[in-house]
Amino acid sequence: xxxxxxxxxxxxxxxxxxxxxxxxxxxxxxxxxxxxxxxxxxxxxxxxxxxxxxxxxxxxxxxxxxxxxxxxxxxxxxxxxxxxxxxxxxxxxxxxxxxxxx
Numbered sequence: 001x002x003x004x005x006x007x008x009x010x011x012x013x014x015x016x017x018x019x020x021x022x023x024x025x026x027x028x029x030x031x032x033x034x035x036x037x038x039x040x041x042x043x044x045x046x047x048x049x050x051x052x053x054x055x056x057x058x059x060x061x062x063x064x065x066x067x068x069x070x071x072x073x074x075x076x077x078x079x080x081x082x083x084x085x086x087x088x089x090x091x092x093x094x095x096x097x098x099x100x101x102x
Contacts, residue, residue, distance in 0.1 A: 024088075
């Protein structure tokens with residue numbers, strides 16, 4: 001015979017929103033820079049790496065015909081990608097803190 005016991009559950013720890021968002025943005029920035037370097041040095045590696053994730057869709061049409069690197073686009077991405085990750089992470093942490101402590 002089995003028994004079911006019920007223990008009081010503790011409250012979830014609050015997430016430190018800003019440090020978590022800073023960490024996520026730092027990782028995103030590093031990933032962006034690694035991806036940019038890989039694209040410049042070996043663009044075929046990115047197609048090879050991401051192709052299995054798309055389950056049969058071909059990435060070949062997405063391969064640029066000419067020069068892919070444009071300094072203005074690189075700088076804009078360098079700023080906006082980590083910023084978007086920061087905002088998304090902060091929003092998720094804020095929602096978690098709100099919903100986990102009701």
